[in-house]
Amino acid sequence: MKTTVVVYRSKSGFTEKYARWIAEETGADLMKTSETKLEDLLQYGTVVYGGGLYAGGINGVKLITGHLGELAGKKLIVFGVGASPCRPNTAEEVRNANFTGEAREKIHFFLLRGGFDLSKCNLKDKMLMNLLKVKLEKAPETDKDAKGMLACYDHPADFTDKKAIEPILDCMKSAQ
Numbered sequence: 001m002k003t004t005v006v007v008y009r010s011k012s013g014f015t016e017k018y019a020r021w022i023a024e025e026t027g028a029d030l031m032k033t034s035e036t037k038l039e040d041l042l043q044y045g046t047v048v049y050g051g052g053l054y055a056g057g058i059n060g061v062k063l064i065t066g067h068l069g070e071l072a073g074k075k076l077i078v079f080g081v082g083a084s085p086c087r088p089n090t091a092e093e094v095r096n097a098n099f100t101g102e103a104r105e106k107i108h109f110f111l112l113r114g115g116f117d118l119s120k121c122n123l124k125d126k127m128l129m130n131l132l133k134v135k136l137e138k139a140p141e142t143d144k145d146a147k148g149m150l151a152c153y154d155h156p157a158d159f160t161d162k163k164a165i166e167p168i169l170d171c172m173k174s175a176q
């Protein structure tokens with residue numbers, strides 16, 4: 001059996017950056033979801049999955065959460081990558097929104113901060129983000145996070161930080 005694979009789905013490159021860093025640091029194989037079948041993952045003892053956050057959902061995570069039976073006995077690690085600042089309760093909220101009780105037990109979850117680049121969004125995402133912009137601008141009170149988000153519309157933001165993968169590397173090294 002092969003040791004570790006890092007599989008990812010990334011729309012604008014932020015999740016891909018983290019996935020590459022993790023694979024480089026650990027010597028793991030690296031795969032995109034578009035080029036991966038469940039059977040490919042079954043060859044590995046540890047599966048690390050990364051996906052961007054879209055309206056709270058971890059892009060493509062069903063590849064893992066939808067196949068917990070087939071992936072039984074493997075070490076499963078998922079990281080979500082969003083533009084919002086990572087606070088302890090944010091990670092918990094994302095985890096609860098994306099994982100059932102069984103998935104919460106079986107999957108080690110991490111939330112990392114990516115970035116935002118409107119120019120790399122597809123048409124549908126651009127429209128959604130422009131609707132959000134109107135909503136944020138109309139809000140009677142704009143908090144720090146909303147102001148930060150509004151600033152990203154004019155200037156792409158990259159909050160990726162290689163240090164942020166350290167807890168994932170530690171988790172990969174530790175026993176199940």
Ligand SMILES: Cc1cc2nc3c(=O)[nH]c(=O)nc-3n(C[C@H](O)[C@H](O)[C@H](O)COP(=O)(O)O)c2cc1C
Nearest residue numbers: 010011012013015052053055056082083084114115
């Ligand atoms: C339509 C849309 C919805 C998004 N929803 C969220 C969200 O719920 N939470 C968050 O933190 N970031 C959200 N983002 C920002 C992305 O998660 C962020 O840009 C991330 O770094 C994208 O990673 P990727 O380029 O690897 O897909 C959203 C972006 C778009 C375009």
